[in-house]
Amino acid sequence: MDTTTTTNTQAAKVKPFNEQLHARLLAVKVQHGWTLTDLQKMLGNSPAAISKYLNGKPEGDVKALEAKLEDLVINAELRAQMPEEDKRLFHTLVVKQISNTCDIAKRNAMMGMVIGEPGLGKSCALKMYADADPWAIRLELNTVTGGGTPTAMVRAFWRRINTASFAPKEQSKGEWLLDRFTGTGRLLIIDNAHLLSEKGLEWVLGFHDGTGCPVVLVGNSELATTMRKVQRGPSRIGVTTKCDLKRTxxxxxxxxxxxxxxxxxxxxxxxxxxxxxxxxxxxxxxxxxxxxxxxxxxxxxxxxxxxxxxxxxxxxxxxxxxxxx
Incomplete structure (x- = not known):
């Protein structure tokens, strides 16, 4: 095979890609100091596939890779928009407690629960954890945006992930989310989880069962009562942590x-x-x-x-x- 034929064969392997997403990825990669190894750990793809994409010469299933990259970039860009106050976050005992709970849930693909009184810095700790694990999905429930109903949960997801592949004529949003997350092992963190309604809690349990993704619920003391809204709720929690700042x-x-x-x-x-x-x-x-x-x-x-x-x-x-x- 002559040189021209070899060159043409290599060019034929290179797939079209989203140049705008590629540029955004390069920007957040520099901003966060991500290495090729970091990206491989977060995405689960081979270093070669990621390296070729970074160099603008992707091969293989580019569409599937870009779906992951879009989520990663969205999370990174949202974190870059954090208020000035959040840029002064620092480690506390609560940060360690929440981090340990999330790590256990991820390692065992289970559900975890973190309970603590208002003002301890739970949400700040979650922001720090999510910054260290850009592949995690952090949803913050708010009464203004629907609280903890299934509809509000789905809307919160829609703000955090790439939904370009969703085809409303083929499946519901819930079905699409199950397909999208099954087997990914991505951690779902739900802040202000005490706002979950009974149906909202059923939705979360169903998401965990259907995808196998680890889930950590974080909320005030009312979260213990929320978990009892569904009979099978308490038994699904594999690790529970009571946050405090005592002695520190x-x-x-x-x-x-x-x-x-x-x-x-x-x-x-x-x-x-x-x-x-x-x-x-x-x-x-x-x-x-x-x-x-x-x-x-x-x-x-x-x-x-x-x-x-x-x-x-x-x-x-x-x-x-x-x-x-």
Whole structure:
């Protein structure tokens, strides 16, 4: 076979591809520092197939590969749009507890449940976990967008994945989702899972049964009651974690101040720790620090020192914290 014939044969193997998706992939790859090995672990495809796609010369089942890549890129782009506050996330005991639960669920393809009082930083911990595992699907339930009904669940999925292959005349959205996720082993994380309705919980159980995908439900203490809405619900949970910040409140408070108001750490670490120990925990501290920083920077009357500004902001909270003098 001469050189011309060889060249033509190689060219014939190269498949058409989505150039826009290719450009987006290259951008997020650089942004997140992904290596070829990282992409292989996330996608499950061979390094050769991924490398050829990255080089703009894909072969094989390009359509199937691009379906995976679209989901990966969508998740990466959504994370890039996170609020400025989320860019200052840091590790806490809750982050470790949630990470361990997710890892166990993934390793055993089971359902897990994480329960914790409001304000502990559960949602922030989930954002950090999802950033480390871009292949995970994180859905955040919200009463405004339908809560935890099956319809709301499907809509939430639709915002997170590539749905170009969905053909409404051939199958329902639910059937398509089962086909799309079966055998992928992708982790589904549902934040604010205590909002799940009875039918919503049945939907989640059905998704887990039908796809084999691991699922982790995360919510407030009401989640335990939610799970009892369906008789088979509690028995499907393979690992349960009760989140708390006990014994680490001083560390958490100091770490948060170092991220958000470093010049005030020495003066406020003790007071901040007291806030974290009370209802609202990290969420309350975030609100107090935000207001106090503004007042201190503006030179508000009575907020001449870090401590003065902090105590003034704290006094505006609904909860009476009664900090030490």
């Amino acid at each position: 409140t001083a560390e958490v408070a100091k770490a948060y101040l170092e991220k958000t108001w470093p010049e005030a750490v020495a003066d406020l670490a003790g007071l901040a720790a007291e806030v974290v120990e009370r209802p609202g925990a990290l969420r309350a501290l975030r609100q107090v620090v935000s207001v106090a920083k503004g007042w201190y920077a503006d030179g508000k009357r009575g907020a001449g020192t870090f401590e003065d500004a902090f105590r003034m902001a704290l006094a505006k909270q609904v909860v009476d914290y009664k900090l030490a003098a």
